[in-house]
Amino acid sequence: MNCSPRYTYKDYIAFDRLPHLWCSGCGHGLILKSVALSLSDAQLPPDQVVIATGIGCSGRSGDYVTTHKFQGTHGRTLAFATGIKLSKPELTVVCIMGDGDCGAIGGNHLLHAARRDLDVVAIVSNNLNYGMTGGQFSPLTPENSITSTSRGGKQEKNMDICEIVRAAGATMVARTTVYHITQLRKMLHTALNTKGFTLIEVLTPCPTYYGRYNKLGAAADMMKWLRKKVIPLKQYNKLSAEEKREYYWRGTLVKNEVSASE
Ligand SMILES: Cc1ncc(C[n+]2csc(CCOP(=O)(O)OP(=O)(O)O)c2C)c(N)n1
């Protein structure tokens, strides 16, 4: 008997569209490969999957897949994804959005997608700024960060997109980073087997803008920065309020439903 999987991650990547347009050291490709790996883990036929993206560097992810794809207008991806899922419930819908796309202009759609708790996997590629338009700050940019629109440090408070989506009623909410790539693959696999709305926030480097403006070094240094800065949820919960301002948690914040794989 042949036990090898029918679909490998390569079946979901459009190799004829490469090379991609992302800068060297950008994390968006790692997120895309993790999505492809998790689709192969779930053995989903490419023609049963829709990758829906927004506008931004992360929004170009759909250019490099063999699945169905849809690129919505800036911030509106989840509204389109809702329509796709309602009209074709048999399809697996995965949205890939930037922190600006999903957290700023698309914030209202995010709230209502979570509230409707539709069976959609939403990934926020949080590179802490607007990459495509030149490194402006987004609601998810940490306080005091240097960006092209906060030359003296961002004065506004950071927004915790996971807490917001939890309050809105999502079935699953999780956060990790591209450094913790095995955790990301497992989270995606769980999300694909979960009925209801899932949000996975993935912290990822933008060495070209956020890293350069904040003197975080080259891409490899930014990966070490993610390793240090993003700690397990249990460890984070033991910190004082003051210490928490310096770190992100990673792990699963909410998982309301038993997944098919568990
Ligand atoms: C309605 C509208 N407003 C503004 C823009 C300009 N715009 C294009 S991409 C982008 C932000 C991209 O940042 P993010 O979503 O964080 O993705 P990244 O490029 O960092 O992956 C903006 C403001 C647009 N395309 N459409």
Ligand code: SF4
């Ligand atoms: S500008 Fe930033 S987010 Fe955009 S491709 Fe380059 S490194 Fe990636």
